[in-house]
Amino acid sequence: MTAQILDGKKLAKQIRTELAEQVTRFAAETKVTPTLAAVLVGDDPASDVYVRNKRRDCAEVGIESILHRLPAETSQSELLSLIAKLNIDSQVHGILVQLPLPKHINTEQVLEAIAPTKDVDAFHPENVGRLVQGRPVFLPCTPHGVVELLKRNNIPIAGKHVVVVGRSDIVGKPLSIMLAQKGADATVTLCHSRTQNLPEVTRLADILVVAIGKPNFITADMVRPGAVVVDVGINRTDAGLVGDVDFDAVSKVAGHITPVPGGVGPLTRVMLLINTLSAARVSSQHN
Numbered sequence: 001m002t003a004q005i006l007d008g009k010k011l012a013k014q015i016r017t018e019l020a021e022q023v024t025r026f027a028a029e030t031k032v033t034p035t036l037a038a039v040l041v042g043d044d045p046a047s048d049v050y051v052r053n054k055r056r057d058c059a060e061v062g063i064e065s066i067l068h069r070l071p072a073e074t075s076q077s078e079l080l081s082l083i084a085k086l087n088i089d090s091q092v093h094g095i096l097v098q099l100p101l102p103k104h105i106n107t108e109q110v111l112e113a114i115a116p117t118k119d120v121d122a123f124h125p126e127n128v129g130r131l132v133q134g135r136p137v138f139l140p141c142t143p144h145g146v147v148e149l150l151k152r153n154n155i156p157i158a159g160k161h162v163v164v165v166g167r168s169d170i171v172g173k174p175l176s177i178m179l180a181q182k183g184a185d186a187t188v189t190l191c192h193s194r195t196q197n198l199p200e201v202t203r204l205a206d207i208l209v210v211a212i213g214k215p216n217f218i219t220a221d222m223v224r225p226g227a228v229v230v231d232v233g234i235n236r237t238d239a240g241l242v243g244d245v246d247f248d249a250v251s252k253v254a255g256h257i258t259p260v261p262g263g264v265g266p267l268t269r270v271m272l273l274i275n276t277l278s279a280a281r282v283s284s285q286h287n
């Protein structure tokens with residue numbers, strides 16, 4: 001068997017085309033251009049690429065983006081005061097602080113300083129709480145990207161057993177909550193580094209989502225034949241960019257599989273655009 005490829009790059013392009021029309025209509029009706037402030041601290045090369053790509057996506061759909069590039073030595077209070085300024089700037093609808101931040105910065109405190117109404121990453125505790133309670137304002141970008149990739153490829157989720165490997169705040173934790181929520185209705189198992197007999201558990205999955213940051217960790221024997229495999233990992237190795245799934249081996253067993261690159265990553269970026277437009281809509285209703 002050869003798995004069907006879930007092409008995130010193509011789908012992201014299609015959603016951006018839809019979004020461009022929505023942004024044009026919104027701007028015509030309100031005379032407001034949705035605007036994202038991107039905060040990049042330090043010189044992590046990967047973060048640099050991600051922020052550049054996000055800003056290119058914004059330009060493509062008609063969202064304005066403003067880059068605030070700060071040196072690695074920026075202090076906690078300098079960063080907090082920039083966020084305080086962006087919070088009260090009525091021209092700014094969304095604030096994105098690219099992670100990871102330098103080690104000396106208290107990331108939790110920074111994320112909590114972003115106004116929840118401008119928190120287009122949905123990392124603020126208020127937005128995480130709203131997600132858990134099933135009344136989100138913004139959905140977190142990568143988990144939303146995973147769900148959209150499944151839905152738009154007509155992969156049923158309701159009643160299916162989804163095994164999520166990795167319990168990060170950005171991916172595994174929120175994704176497992178979203179999938180178990182009413183409306184998505186999956187049965188979810190969340191696995192992590194202390195899970196016993198991991199291959200036995202992953203083999204139970206109708207849909208296996210992996211987000212652990214370990215190159216080629218998921219091997220063919222860990223996947224039930226015909227399962228849907230979603231690889232959220234992005235690992236830079238000597239062999240280039242690879243996911244958490246051994247793509248060549250697993251694609252011989254799985255029914256569907258996402259590639260890396262070109263799978264979940266491009267959808268993560270699209271969901272940020274959706275949240276920025278949504279933040280601008282809410283803000284214009286209040287003005």
Ligand SMILES: Nc1nc2c(c(=O)[nH]1)N[C@@H](CN(C=O)c1ccc(C(=O)N[C@@H](CCC(=O)O)C(=O)O)cc1)CN2
Nearest residue numbers: 050097098099100121141261262263264265266268269
């Ligand atoms: N503030 C945030 N920081 C981080 C997030 C996030 O959602 N918000 N997630 C990751 C990084 N990330 C977005 O910021 C991200 C990573 C990768 C991609 C992507 O499109 N990947 C491409 C490959 C690009 C490459 O060559 O590296 C792909 O998979 O095809 C998008 C977003 C941590 N930080």
Ligand SMILES: [Mg+2]
Nearest residue numbers: 103105106107
């Ligand atoms: Mg820190």
